Amino acid sequence: MKDFNYHSAKDSKEASKLASSNSAFLAGGMTTIPSMKLGLATYKDLIDIKNIKKLSGIKVSGKSVIIGAATKHVEVANSKDVKKAIPSLSSLAEGIGDPQVRNRGTIGGSIANNDPSADYPSACIALNATIHTNERKIEASKFFKGMFETALKKGELIEAVEFQIPEKSSYQKHPNPASRYAVVGVYVAKHKSDVNVAVTGAKSCVYNDKEMAKALSGNFSSSSIDGMDLDSSDMNSDIHASAEYRASLVVTQAKKAVDAC
Amino acid sequence: MGKISLEVNGRKVEKEASDNTLLSTFLREHLQLTGTHIGCDTSQCGACVVHVDGNSLKSCTALAADVNGSKVTTIEGLETNGKMHPMQEAFKKLHGLQCGFCTPGMVMSAVDLLQKNKKPSDTEIRDWLEGNICRCTGYQNIVSAVKEAATKM
Numbered sequence: 001m002k003d004f005n006y007h008s009a010k011d012s013k014e015a016s017k018l019a020s021s022n023s024a025f026l027a028g029g030m031t032t033i034p035s036m037k038l039g040l041a042t043y044k045d046l047i048d049i050k051n052i053k054k055l056s057g058i059k060v061s062g063k064s065v066i067i068g069a070a071t072k073h074v075e076v077a078n079s080k081d082v083k084k085a086i087p088s089l090s091s092l093a094e095g096i097g098d099p100q101v102r103n104r105g106t107i108g109g110s111i112a113n114n115d116p117s118a119d120y121p122s123a124c125i126a127l128n129a130t131i132h133t134n135e136r137k138i139e140a141s142k143f144f145k146g147m148f149e150t151a152l153k154k155g156e157l158i159e160a161v162e163f164q165i166p167e168k169s170s171y172q173k174h175p176n177p178a179s180r181y182a183v184v185g186v187y188v189a190k191h192k193s194d195v196n197v198a199v200t201g202a203k204s205c206v207y208n209d210k211e212m213a214k215a216l217s218g219n220f221s222s223s224s225i226d227g228m229d230l231d232s233s234d235m236n237s238d239i240h241a242s243a244e245y246r247a248s249l250v251v252t253q254a255k256k257a258v259d260a261c
Numbered sequence: 262m263g264k265i266s267l268e269v270n271g272r273k274v275e276k277e278a279s280d281n282t283l284l285s286t287f288l289r290e291h292l293q294l295t296g297t298h299i300g301c302d303t304s305q306c307g308a309c310v311v312h313v314d315g316n317s318l319k320s321c322t323a324l325a326a327d328v329n330g331s332k333v334t335t336i337e338g339l340e341t342n343g344k345m346h347p348m349q350e351a352f353k354k355l356h357g358l359q360c361g362f363c364t365p366g367m368v369m370s371a372v373d374l375l376q377k378n379k380k381p382s383d384t385e386i387r388d389w390l391e392g393n394i395c396r397c398t399g400y401q402n403i404v405s406a407v408k409e410a411a412t413k414m
Contacts, residue, residue: 002281006324006326101319104318104322178305180391
């Protein structure tokens with residue numbers, strides 16, 4: 001791994017000030033460090049943000065669950081408050097990677113990276129999340145821009161993610177047996193006024209499947225999406241699954257999610 | 262370059278290391294604690310698992326700098342007065358290893374499991390060891406060893 005300068009920031013302001021076009025924020029490092037080791041990414045400065053106290057912790061208010069950006073997956077998985085408010089969110093966290101990844105990896109890191117097969121982006125879309133940064137609040141639907149791309153600007157730091165508590169929800173993942181990343185994952189959430197069907201792993205970026213969401217808004221039953229033939233032309237195709245298989249899996253996982261709600 | 266201060270297996274250590282030093286490199290090359298193995302070096306195999314402040318992590322995917330000030334336990338830190346830890350004893354007794362390369366990480370990960378779940382089921386043991394790969398044993402005896410250790414810890 002090429003050398004860099006390591007900084008540990010004490011607050012968001014300092015972290016943001018240290019940022020440049022040749023730097024990255026370091027939280028759990030579960031993607032950043034392997035990417036740097038493999039030479040896929042190089043930075044002059046790594047700015048460690050996990051010692052910023054304000055960025056860790058979970059708060060539940062009447063309508064939302066707010067999770068600090070540097071909160072680890074294990075903390076979300078074990079949180080009694082999250083389990084009570086949005087059980088599907090704690091079970092999503094419990095299904096990420098392996099125990100060692102969950103002991104280090106963070107929610108902010110996951111969504112900032114926006115891996116096309118990551119779990120948390122689907123939760124953000126399904127649960128109408130608002131991403132709080134040190135500069136502004138961004139709706140999840142405007143945050144995930146494309147493969148590994150987000151609306152974040154240089155030096156902009158995610159501070160927390162605010163999830164809307166749904167009436168009911170479920171996340172169903174068909175994991176790659178080796179990496180536990182989603183071959184396809186579908187997060188279905190029924191809110192008072194709308195239904196979201198967030199899909200990860202199928203395309204180059206997480207998305208809300210409007211066709212299924214519309215069908216489920218009319219009748220929230222797996223029978224209303226049964227046999228739906230999704231367009232697979234822009235779906236991922238690789239050694240793990242063809243585009244056609246992924247299209248079929250999206251419907252299967254969505255049905256499972258509706259039934260589990 | 263920066264100063265890394267850790268408490269490793271109960272002993273305070275302080276060494277200069279470049280900022281890109283991985284915890285696994287720091288343990289093996291700066292402290293000569295070569296019990297921690299580097300297998301895949303891409304955070305898949307789990308041979309490098311150690312405990313940092315009581316939780317298991319893959320030391321090939323952490324910087325020495327970002328665990329600065331922590332308490333680290335490696336496989337060398339498990340024994341007491343020359344006597345093997347119950348988990349090591351159980352792996353030996355039940356043939357939970359063949360070539361032994363994955364064993365340090367396997368043992369450290371399993372010890373962390375029992376810290377959090379005193380009586381894990383077979384499924385819970387297998388789920389927990391998700392991030393530890395063994396190419397020899399077929400895992401059966403590893404699961405038996407962890408169950409045996411659970412009765413002794």
